[in-house]
Amino acid sequence: MNRIHKLLVFLLTFLLTANGVFYTAFADHDDHEEKSRHKKKERKHSEHNDNRNPTIVNNSTYTENCGACHFAYQPGLLPSGSWAKILADLADHFGEAIELDPEAQKIIAEYLKANAADYSSTRLSAKIMKSIGNKTPQRITEIPIFQQKHREISQDVIKRESIGSLSNCSACHTTAEKGIYDDDNVEIPK
Numbered sequence: 001m002n003r004i005h006k007l008l009v010f011l012l013t014f015l016l017t018a019n020g021v022f023y024t025a026f027a028d029h030d031d032h033e034e035k036s037r038h039k040k041k042e043r044k045h046s047e048h049n050d051n052r053n054p055t056i057v058n059n060s061t062y063t064e065n066c067g068a069c070h071f072a073y074q075p076g077l078l079p080s081g082s083w084a085k086i087l088a089d090l091a092d093h094f095g096e097a098i099e100l101d102p103e104a105q106k107i108i109a110e111y112l113k114a115n116a117a118d119y120s121s122t123r124l125s126a127k128i129m130k131s132i133g134n135k136t137p138q139r140i141t142e143i144p145i146f147q148q149k150h151r152e153i154s155q156d157v158i159k160r161e162s163i164g165s166l167s168n169c170s171a172c173h174t175t176a177e178k179g180i181y182d183d184d185n186v187e188i189p190k
């Protein structure tokens, strides 16, 4: 009886201590996770400030000629092959005929190429390149990752007078002109 009692006490002590050890191990784990979460947060924050987003449009020849009918898309939203195709096809640009004087066309071609998705180091351009592989679509709205991000928006919403088409980035992305497309800065107009 006495021996059994002793054994019980021993077992109990052992369990409690073991439990204590486990507890500490878990506490340590939590602490560790907490720290790495914190680090991740910091990293995300700094990316937000340097090269997460496509470079802002800073070429007036481009804005004047290519921002006249629609939002002046950042060059980093398409690869250079796509921009070259678009410029080669200006006589039938999605049903519109566009005339550019040769000097303006040269400036625009150089600007688009130098800042295209395959020449840009921003995170969004890298994602775009990964998503299209070696294809050269003439539309941003045809890129798989674009379609994936916008798949939940219904046709009824897109057809609203205030939007019209998914090509109208700045209708919903309040910071589109700054090249910032984060979901925090989206406001779908009525």
Ligand code: HEC
Residues within 6 Å of the ligand: 065, 066, 067, 068, 069, 070, 073, 086, 093, 094, 096, 097, 098, 108, 138, 139, 140, 141, 142, 164, 165, 166, 167, 168
């Ligand atoms: C005369 C008006 C007009 C001008 C000027 C114009 N575009 Fe467009 N563009 C359009 C129309 C119309 C569409 C099709 C929009 C739609 O489907 O909603 C379009 C679509 C586009 C798209 C595809 C957008 C998407 O759906 O992803 C790109 C890229 C584009 N234009 C680039 C350019 C470039 C580069 C220039 C300057 C050389 C330019 N545009 C000048 C009328 C114009």
Ligand code: HEC
Residues within 6 Å of the ligand: 077, 124, 140, 141, 149, 150, 153, 157, 158, 163, 165, 166, 167, 168, 169, 170, 171, 172, 173, 181, 182, 183, 186, 188
């Ligand atoms: C009808 C409104 C609307 C239009 C027009 C639109 N977007 Fe969006 N976009 C959204 C919404 C809503 C989201 C957030 C989706 C989600 O829940 O992650 C989004 C997400 C995105 C994202 C992903 C952001 C992230 O943090 O993951 C990018 C990039 C983007 N849009 C770019 C564009 C570009 C470029 C255009 C124009 C060619 C465009 N969008 C046109 C509504 C729109």
